[in-house]
Amino acid sequence: xxxxxxxxxxxxxxxxxxxxxxxxxxxxxxxxxxxxxxxxxxxxxxxxxxxxxxxxxxxxxxxxxxxxxxxxxxxxxxxxxxxxxxxxxxxxxxxxxxxxxxxxxxxxxxxxxxxxxxxxxxxxxxxxxxxxxxxxxxxxxxxxxxxxxxxxxxxxxxxxxxxxxxxxxxxxxxxxxxxxxxxxxxxxxxxxxxxxxxxxxxxxxxxxxxxxxxxxxxxxxxxxxxxxxxxxxxxxxxxxxxxxxxxxxxxxxxxxxxxxxxxxxxxxxxxxxxxxxxxxxxxxxxxxxxxxx
Numbered sequence: 001x002x003x004x005x006x007x008x009x010x011x012x013x014x015x016x017x018x019x020x021x022x023x024x025x026x027x028x029x030x031x032x033x034x035x036x037x038x039x040x041x042x043x044x045x046x047x048x049x050x051x052x053x054x055x056x057x058x059x060x061x062x063x064x065x066x067x068x069x070x071x072x073x074x075x076x077x078x079x080x081x082x083x084x085x086x087x088x089x090x091x092x093x094x095x096x097x098x099x100x101x102x103x104x105x106x107x108x109x110x111x112x113x114x115x116x117x118x119x120x121x122x123x124x125x126x127x128x129x130x131x132x133x134x135x136x137x138x139x140x141x142x143x144x145x146x147x148x149x150x151x152x153x154x155x156x157x158x159x160x161x162x163x164x165x166x167x168x169x170x171x172x173x174x175x176x177x178x179x180x181x182x183x184x185x186x187x188x189x190x191x192x193x194x195x196x197x198x199x200x201x202x203x204x205x206x207x208x209x210x211x212x213x214x215x216x217x218x219x220x221x222x223x224x225x226x227x228x229x230x231x232x233x234x235x236x237x238x239x240x241x242x243x244x245x246x247x248x249x250x251x252x253x254x255x256x257x258x259x260x261x262x263x264x265x266x267x268x269x270x271x272x273x274x275x276x277x278x279x280x281x282x283x284x285x286x287x288x289x290x291x292x293x
Contacts, residue, residue, distance in 0.1 A: 001147050001191055002061065003288050004028050005220040005236035006229045011036035012045035012064070018052045024226035025233060028061035033077060034068065034092050042073065046080035056085040063088040063124070069099055074106060082110040088122040090150070093158060095131045097142035104145055124148040124193070128158035133177060137184040148191040150222055151181040154198045169205050171196065171212055182217040195222035203231050210235035238286045246279040253279075 008026040010017050012033040021029055031052060037045045049064055056062050066077040066089055078089070091103050100123055107121050123145040127133050133151075140146045152159035153174040155167035165173040178194065185192035197209045210221060210232050221232050249266050253276045256264035263272045286292075 002027070003219070003285060004061065004148070004191065004193060006232045007061075007063065007150075007193065007220065007222040008226065008229060009036065009065075009222060009224050012049045013037050013041040015048045015051060021226060022060070024229040026223070026226075026229045027220065027233075028063055028087070030063045030065055030090065030222060031081075032065045033081075034065050034071075042067070043076075046077065050080050050083065053081060053083040053085045058085065060085070061087045063090055065090040065092060065126070068093045069102065074103070078103075078106050078110055082107065082114060082116075082121065084114070084116060084120075086121055088124055088147075090124055090126045092126055093128050093132075094125060094139065095129050096135070097139045100125070100139065100143040100146065104143060107145070119145060121145070122147040124150055125190075126150045126152070127181065128152045128162065130162045133159075133163075133181065136181055137188055140184065140188040140190055146188075146190055148193055149181055149185040149188075151178060151192070151194045151196075153178055153194060153196040156198075169199075169202075169209070171209060178213065178216055178218075186217065191219050192217060193220050193222060194218050195224075197221070197228070198224055200225045200227065203227065207231050207235060237289060238282065238291060242282070243286060243291070246282050249279045250276060250283070 004027045006026040007028040007030050008021050008024060009030045009032050010021045012031050031049045033045045033049060053062055062085055064081045064086060067073040089103065089107065091100060094100060103123055108118060111118060111120055123143060125136065125140055125146050127136055127149060132139065136149055140149060160167055167173065182192045194213050196213065197206045199205055206228055213221060214236055220236050223229060223232060249271055252264050252266045253271050263270055
């Protein structure tokens with residue numbers, strides 16, 4: 001899976017916003033046909049999202065958040081958006097594995113009709129319900145299309161109402177939930193992502209929240225405003241100091257290996273095969289971002 005440091009939500013019925021959103025530099029867009037779209041504009045949103053997908057280029061990661069199964073719009077939503085340029089479909093308010101299985105079956109039929117390879121379209125797990133958070137690992141394992149888990153931990157939304165937490169910029173009230181979902185995602189072999197910051201103006205607070213998320217093991221964040229993209233991309237990108245450290249670590253370890261050793265002291269710490277593997281994975285991540293390692 002390509003790096004997804006930043007995924008920017010865009011209302012599906014606002015086509016003029018899509019081009020502006022890409023200019024902000026996110027790794028992906030989430031074209032929203034659910035909460036960001038008034039009921040009277042749902043059909044218009046389908047048409048506009050379809051147009052945005054047709055105009056997208058293959059390198060762009062386009063995800064669509066469809067309406068919940070309870071809304072009864074699954075067939076209309078998927079028929080409108082399944083397209084070779086569609087990377088992923090995100091189902092809101094998931095409670096149990098059977099819900100994503102229903103989406104999987106519908107996607108498989110539409111992929112076949114359009115001559116797409118089976119399983120082309122991913123279904124990242126969006127967590128906004130208490131039951132979904134409780135069983136995230138099991139839901140993920142039950143659905144092979146799930147390539148990421150997106151944790152909702154922001155103020156005032158579905159997740160806050162489901163859990164009953166009182167949101168703060170420090171994030172203490174959601175620390176357990178954030179940590180649990182990272183563990184569930186890593187154990188299931190998928191990418192952990194999070195949506196946890198809605199304050200448009202407080203970019204310093206956003207940066208602190210992003211650093212917390214990265215320290216917990218998250219790979220990126222879903223965002224609600226273009227001004228947030230550059231901040232989050234910077235936090236989730238390798239720094240020159242990190243790159244220099246891991247380059248030096250590998251050089252030291254490989255030299256020790258040539259001399260018949262399986263460990264070496266590097267900058268005061270003992271380095272072995274596990275840390276060398278971490279260094280190689282980190283430098284590969286940098287390469288995927290276009291940073292020469």
